[in-house]
Amino acid sequence: MSRDLVSIERLQTGIPGFDHIANGGLPRGRTTLVSGTAGSAKTVFAAQFLAAGVHAGEAGVFVTFEESPDALCQNMQGFGWTIPEWEAQNRWAFVDASPQPDDELVVMGAYDLGALLARIEHAVRRTGATRVSMDSLGAIFTRLADTRMVRNELFRIVATLKRMGVTAVITAERSQEYGDIARYGVEEFVADDVVILRNLLEDEKRRRTVEILKFRGTSHQKGGFPFTVIPGQGIVVIPLSAIELKQRSSNLRITSGNGELDRMCGGGFFRDSIILVSGATGTGKTLMATSFMASGAKRGERSLLFAYEESRDQLFRNATGWGTDFEQMEHDGLLRVVCNYPEVSSLEDQLIAIQAEIERFRPQRVAIDSLSALERVSTIKGFREFVIGLTSFIKHQEIAGLYTSTTPTLLGGTSITEAHISTITDSIILLRYVELFGEMRRGLTVLKMRGSHHDKEIREFTIDGGGMHIGRPFRNISGILSGQFTHVTPSEIERLGAMFREEESESPPS
Amino acid sequence: MSTAVVKIVLHLYVAGRTPRAERAIATLRHICERELANFECDLVIVDVLADPQLAEARKILATPTLIKEQPAPSRRIIGDLGADPAELLAALNLPPVSPEAQLSTLP
Numbered sequence: 001m002s003r004d005l006v007s008i009e010r011l012q013t014g015i016p017g018f019d020h021i022a023n024g025g026l027p028r029g030r031t032t033l034v035s036g037t038a039g040s041a042k043t044v045f046a047a048q049f050l051a052a053g054v055h056a057g058e059a060g061v062f063v064t065f066e067e068s069p070d071a072l073c074q075n076m077q078g079f080g081w082t083i084p085e086w087e088a089q090n091r092w093a094f095v096d097a098s099p100q101p102d103d104e105l106v107v108m109g110a111y112d113l114g115a116l117l118a119r120i121e122h123a124v125r126r127t128g129a130t131r132v133s134m135d136s137l138g139a140i141f142t143r144l145a146d147t148r149m150v151r152n153e154l155f156r157i158v159a160t161l162k163r164m165g166v167t168a169v170i171t172a173e174r175s176q177e178y179g180d181i182a183r184y185g186v187e188e189f190v191a192d193d194v195v196i197l198r199n200l201l202e203d204e205k206r207r208r209t210v211e212i213l214k215f216r217g218t219s220h221q222k223g224g225f226p227f228t229v230i231p232g233q234g235i236v237v238i239p240l241s242a243i244e245l246k247q248r249s250s251n252l253r254i255t256s257g258n259g260e261l262d263r264m265c266g267g268g269f270f271r272d273s274i275i276l277v278s279g280a281t282g283t284g285k286t287l288m289a290t291s292f293m294a295s296g297a298k299r300g301e302r303s304l305l306f307a308y309e310e311s312r313d314q315l316f317r318n319a320t321g322w323g324t325d326f327e328q329m330e331h332d333g334l335l336r337v338v339c340n341y342p343e344v345s346s347l348e349d350q351l352i353a354i355q356a357e358i359e360r361f362r363p364q365r366v367a368i369d370s371l372s373a374l375e376r377v378s379t380i381k382g383f384r385e386f387v388i389g390l391t392s393f394i395k396h397q398e399i400a401g402l403y404t405s406t407t408p409t410l411l412g413g414t415s416i417t418e419a420h421i422s423t424i425t426d427s428i429i430l431l432r433y434v435e436l437f438g439e440m441r442r443g444l445t446v447l448k449m450r451g452s453h454h455d456k457e458i459r460e461f462t463i464d465g466g467g468m469h470i471g472r473p474f475r476n477i478s479g480i481l482s483g484q485f486t487h488v489t490p491s492e493i494e495r496l497g498a499m500f501r502e503e504e505s506e507s508p509p510s
Numbered sequence: 511m512s513t514a515v516v517k518i519v520l521h522l523y524v525a526g527r528t529p530r531a532e533r534a535i536a537t538l539r540h541i542c543e544r545e546l547a548n549f550e551c552d553l554v555i556v557d558v559l560a561d562p563q564l565a566e567a568r569k570i571l572a573t574p575t576l577i578k579e580q581p582a583p584s585r586r587i588i589g590d591l592g593a594d595p596a597e598l599l600a601a602l603n604l605p606p607v608s609p610e611a612q613l614s615t616l617p
Contacts, residue, residue, distance in 0.1 A: 096569050106601050109534075109589035114525025114573035115558045115565045122562030144572070 008218040011131075011167045014052025015045070017237030021221040022212060026193065031158045031168040033190040035182040036197035041208065041229050042171040044079070045197065046133035047072065048234040049169045050092060051081040059091045059127040063120055065139035069094040079234040093123040099143060107145070113153035117160060124164055132166050138173035141184045151185065158190055181213070192216040198224065202379045206346065210237055226385055228348035236352055238389050254365075254400055255299075257291030260470035261429075264446050264455035269427060272398040273450070274391050276371075276421065278405045279431030283442055284463055285404035286310070287322055288429070289367040291467050292402050294324040297334040301364035306354060307339045308373035315339070322467045336361050347378040347386045355393050366394055370404040371421070387421045411435065411483035426450040434460070434480050443480050444470060516606045518542075519552045519580040525573040526559050530590045534574040537591045537598065545595060546605055552580075578602050 010024035019025045026032050036042045043066075050060030064072060072094075073083045086092035097116060124132065137154065144150050154170075161168045170190055172182035177198050194213040199206060209224035227237040253268035256275075262268040269275055277285050286309075293303035307315055315337060319326045329335035338357055342350065358366060368374075368390075375383045394401040403425070411433055422428060428447040433440050445458040457473035458480050475493060479485045522538060524531035535555060542551040558565040558573060568577065571588075578585040585602050592598065599605070 095566070097571050100569060106585070106587045107589050108587055108598060108601065109592040110530055111572040111574060111589045112525070112530070113571055114528075115523055115570040115575065116572070118525055118558040118562045119566050119570075122566065140571075 008215075012056070013049055014056055015048050015235050015237065016233070017225070017227065017239045018210070018235070020239040021210070021225050021237060022215070023219050023221065026167055026169070027215055027218060028167050029162060029165050030192055031161060031170055031190050032193040032195055033170050033172060033182065033186065034195045034197060035172045035174050037174055037177060037199060040197040040199040041227075041235060042173075042197060043067070043072070043075075043135050044229055044234055045195075046135040046169050046171050047076050047081065047083075048079070050131050050133050051076070051079070051083075051234070053131040054081075054086050054091050058131055059093075059129040060131040060133065061093045061095060061120065061123045061127065061129045063095040063097060063116075063132065063134040065097045065134070065143075066136055068098045069096050078231050080232050081234075090127050093127045093129065095119045095123050097140065099139075105143070110149075112149065113157070117153070117157050120157060121160060121164070124161075124166060130166055132161055132168040134168065134170045136171040136173060137186050138183060147184055154186070154190075202382070205377070205379055205382070207379065207382055208348070210235075226348050226382065228346060228352060230349060230352060238348060238351060238385070250398070255295045256288070257293075257295035258288075258468055258470065260459075261444075261446075261468075264457075264459070264470070265427065265449050266452040266454050269400055270451065271400055272395060273426035274394065274401045274403065274424065275427040275429065276403050276405060276425040277429045277431065278407060280407045280410045280433055283431035283433060284461070284468055285406070285431060286315070286318060286369055287463060287468055288431075289369050289402055289404055290315075290319050290322060290324050290326075293335060293365055293367060294319075294329070296365040297329045297332070301334070302361060303329075303335050303365040303367065304357060304361050304363040305335070305337045305367045305369065306357075307337060307369050308342045309370055310339070312337055312339045321465065322463075323465060324467075336363070342374045342377045347374060347382050350374065351386050351389050351393075354390060358393070358397060358399075363399060365400050365402070367402045368404065370406050372404075372406040384421070387424060391421075391424050409483065411485075422448075430481065432458075432480055432483075434474060434477065435485055436474075436477065443474055445481075517550045517552065517580055518546060518604065518606070519554070519578070520602075521554045521556060521568075521577045521579055523556045523558055523565055523568070523570045523573055523575045523577070526557060531574055533590045534576065537595065538576070541595045541599060541604075545599055549605060576602075578604070581606050 009028040010026065011028040012019050012025040034042055034045050047062065050062055053060045067075070076083060083092055087094070120132070123129070141147055141150055172186045174180060174182050177200055181194060193215050196211045196213050198209045198211070200209065208227050208229070210227050211224040212220040221239070225237055225239055227235055229235055250271050252271040254271050255262050255268045256265065277288050279285050289305065293305060296303045316326045326335060326337070330337070371387065374386065378386065391401070427449045430445050430447050432443045434443045442461050443458045444461050446454045459470050459473050461468055461470045474480065476488050476490065477485055478488055520538060522534060524534065538553055542553055556564050558570065574588070574590055576587045576591065587601055
């Protein structure tokens with residue numbers, strides 16, 4: 001009576017991020033089909049499912065149809081899974097159904113896979129396994145011609161595993177990223193729970209995603225989630241849209257490193273906010289990041305800088321030029337600089353690496369210089385997911401993050417980067433070149449300051465050996481943000497000022 | 511003809527005494543008694559349900575599986591072994607050639 005109402009129990013796989021998108025894990029006691037094209041990390045998923053079980057004190061049985069156990073042990077070593085050791089401790093058992101080089105298969109008459117079933121049952125009993133992985137079904141179908149018999153037998157194996165109460169993962173091949181769930185119609189006998197791994201080529205860039213297609217009778221997150229396969233860890237799923245907007249928010253202000261800018265922002269940045277600094281090349285973005293960190297160091301706060309455009313030496317030299325001693329800050333343990341080219345790894349890998357660095361260094365301030373450089377190596381969707389993932393992570397740490405973004409044109413303009421992330425950031429500061437009577441000046445404005453009053457003027461600023469100096473607003477010029485300047489005569493300014501004077505004093509903080 | 515005895519060892523792996531298994535056993539008994547009557551014929555029936563570790567050791571997937579362990583080279587046949595003994599013997603490379611003939615083929 002109440003049986004139908006009991007929600008389906010979950011088994012935490014232990015695959016980072018996967019349990020999150022699976023709303024707790026795989027349905028316990030059932031078999032999940034994990035389908036994917038060649039190179040979509042099916043075998044890693046199958047092995048990691050068992051390895052995570054071993055770490056959690058559960059034994060597992062790996063049925064291999066394709067690779068030999070020796071080859072598997074070797075290939076999985078890089079993930080830190082000491083399978084031979086676990087085998088010796090009876091926490092891992094192989095059922096080797098891989099092709100034997102010396103056995104020439106002669107078929108005479110009817111047969112079934114009774115021996116395979118008996119071996120799996122035996123291995124499960126012997127180790128007391130609660131998890132079973134079978135990898136991969138395509139291999140057995142190509143070896144045995146009678147696909148109908150193989151299907152029936154696999155159905156029998158799945159039914160037996162269910163009776164024994166083990167949770168199983170079966171991998172299967174698919175020929176296309178979008179199309180049939182799997183080849184050989186395997187979804188006909190394991191149709192309750194289906195996970196699809198994809199290895200997509202978008203704009204010449206590889207992107208891995210995992211999608212839970214269905215969990216019969218129970219919930220899961222929908223759509224594809226990016227994941228990455230990293231040495232020493234295995235599969236790490238990045239559960240982007242599953243990120244909850246539940247970080248706390250504080251009213252604590254921190255200094256930007258520039259007194260005048262603090263005043264323009266209504267008293268400084270919020271401690272747990274994300275600030276986007278946008279500007280053309282050479283407008284002073286790296287300088288803002290530098291003084292942001294230097295001011296943190298003066299208060300004994302740690303800062304972490306991820307630089308993707310300049311080398312360490314360049315950054316240190318620049319900082320010296322603005323009166324900041326990075327070397328001393330680093331020596332005092334108040335600064336860590338991580339430099340690398342965005343091209344060295346995928347954006348998913350960069351995100352995992354950034355998160356690991358933040359967790360290790362535990363900074364109060366994080367700066368990314370620049371986001372635009374990272375955008376280069378990714379698709380638009382991948383980049384957006386990266387920024388959401390990073391922002392959410394930084395906010396959960398309740399620390400301040402400053403991102404820089406380079407606009408593609410010298411005058412005016414917005415970058416694609418901004419269009420994708422402006423809604424995610426809390427504050428936006430624009431740095432712009434202003435052409436004034438044959439001279440290039442620099443202008444700064446606070447475009448957005450979430451939850452606070454801020455200065456709406458476009459102010460001129462200069463850069464010298466002491467850093468950034470913010471001066472007076474540009475009065476006789478308009479169109480700075482669009483890059484289409486028009487000079488306005490003083491009498492016109494006077495007239496416009498008079499028109500809007502009354503409303504200005506009542507404008508609510510945005 | 512030589513009096514030297516060539517020993518033939520056949521292992522048949524079955525999963526319980528199913529009709530398919532019985533058919534394979536009957537066929538093998540038949541050829542051991544008739545076609546291979548001049549040889550010492552050792553037929554071992556392994557029930558994988560009772561001894562799964564033996565199936566594991568020989569990496570058996572299908573049942574019935576027949577393995578000719580001796581004389582070399584070993585042969586592996588899956589299925590209930592059909593009905594034609596001549597075909598089965600050919601597949602098993604049996605009966606073995608005489609030891610003299612065997613020696614002459616060695617390098």
